[in-house]
Amino acid sequence: MSAPIVSCRALTKTYGQGDTAVQALRGVDFDAAAGEVVMLVGPSGCGKTTLLSVIAGVLDCDGGACQVLGHDLRGESAAAKTRLRRHGIGFVFQSFNLVPTLSVAENVAVPLLIQGEKRRLALERAREALVPVGLADKALALPAQLSGGQQQRVAIARAIVHQPPLIVCDEPTSALDHRTGDQVVALLRQLAQHHQCCLLVVTHDNRIFSYADRIAEMDDGHIVAIRDASPAIGS
Amino acid sequence: MLVMALRMLMGDRAKYLGIVIALAFTSFVMIQQPATFLGILRHTYGFITDVGVGDVWVMDPKARHLDDVKPMMDAELQRVRGIDGVEWAMPLYKGGIRARLDSGDFVQCQLVGIDETTLIGGPGRMVLGKLADLRQSDGIIVDAAAAQGQLAARADGSRRPLGLGESIELNEHRAQVVGTATASSNFQSMPTLYTTYARVKTFLPSERKLLSFVLVTVKPGEDAEKVAAEISRRTGLAAYTTQGFIDRSLRHFLGNTGMIINFAMSAGLGFLIGAFIAGQTFFNFTTDNLRHFGVMKAMGAGTAMLVRMILVQALYLGSMGFGLGAGAGAVMGFQLANVDPHLVFRLPWQLILGGGMAALTVIIVAALLAIRKVVRLEPAQVFKA
């Protein structure tokens, strides 16, 4: 097995206090390695987004251990987690989350600019990142001028432009029709494999399960099963 | 990332222009209103600064300010001259007189009579003719703006500037124009006419007392305050240093007209409206972009970076708004002053600074409120649809 990227043990997370407390994670063990595509699936409210948020370093857990890219998140300061996200993690969201007033290339350049890259160089690299997602000719367009599938491909270019070892996606296809969703996940998988990065995908959409190496099934704050899936389309 | 912040801002064209215009309006009223006010204030003491010489002004103790002249006996001039520390003392007449124009119209004017030998207290800048020509019989010097304006009406119904050698009637006495000069306009916007102190008596034969002021210069090394006090003590007249007299006239004006309140209110109201619109719009702009700031936070942008982005946006908006507003204020003010010399407009650097501070304060306050929201933003929010 290749280098571990994510390693969680007995993770717990409770939202709120007292009567209204919701135990979203009730002791989750989870591992993911470089170069693999893992999908987190399960019924609504079972804790998928919560687990993904903890792993991505945007949410603090209450108990257990969580190692991401060699950092023990529970011991890290907020600033250290910010740095970890900046250099180590790419994000893809359900609703794309592109800045509507910036051009496609500028949107893709954002992670590089956050890292402190010079604007000109960042835009150059952003344009290069648009080639594999098939949008090189849309660099100057505004997000609103693109279709949903194209916008999500821009978001993928943005997630990968700084070549992070981990990419997290929450429901990347649920705003897209089936065919487009399929293409987007295929593209995600292909790019992740190309860069040997670990891809975590939260999804409801069983039609894309075929792109996973492993599928972790969650229910009520637990991972109830992890099964190997043989990807329908090899890399 | 800071360039990106500006691109984000300008991409939202409607809000961007809205904020700039509101800030420009704020700066504009904060500059234009006080500048006009200062211009008007200057009318109230323009006569004193026009005279230009003299350290001490002596007048009847009942005269409360510049336009409240209580004539004194000519003998007072000699008494003032006799006081220690006085280098020289000159008579000055200042009063109203009716001028009858070529057209037959009457115009109320301000007549100034100055010492014939020294011509001290005469107009500072001659436009036509020479100051010394005032010694010619019936000679008067006319304020140049009035010569082209209020005094230009002719018998044939046309308007032609009053020129050298022409005459008007003062109190049924012929007065011949021997020169024109620039004079600060007075508060009542009356034309100013200069003549010699002695000739005032010809124009106003029925007046018993004509000495409005005694203009005093103190001997080198003497303190004007002390000499003024000494003059008061010895003659029972009121004596003020030039600056003291200006202050007194200003205080009287400010204390007895509602003007300061009026100007402060319109400037204040304008400021509030502009500030509210600009601040509110900028705050909304940031709130609209909160989601994107959250995404950037998740992607590893530190709070300091986001704060810098918002500040850059604010500073950019502030300087654009201020530039436009101050520019428009200055252009409009000086244009108006060109059209009508009575609408004097004063724009000292302090006012420009003040207008800049006003725009900046508004936008910085809005930015701080916006920053508070961005700082409190939880990056985990980004996964919420």
Ligand SMILES: Nc1ncnc2c1ncn2[C@@H]1O[C@H](COP(=O)(O)OP(=O)(O)OP(=O)(O)O)[C@@H](O)[C@H]1O
């Ligand atoms: N900020 C929050 N405050 C309180 N409760 C929360 C919060 N976020 C999530 N929860 C609760 O925690 C539980 C797990 O939520 P989570 O979003 O992780 O589920 P999910 O598996 O992603 O669901 P979905 O498929 O609907 O997105 C749910 O019961 C949810 O209501």
Ligand SMILES: [Mg+2]
């Ligand atoms: Mg979810």
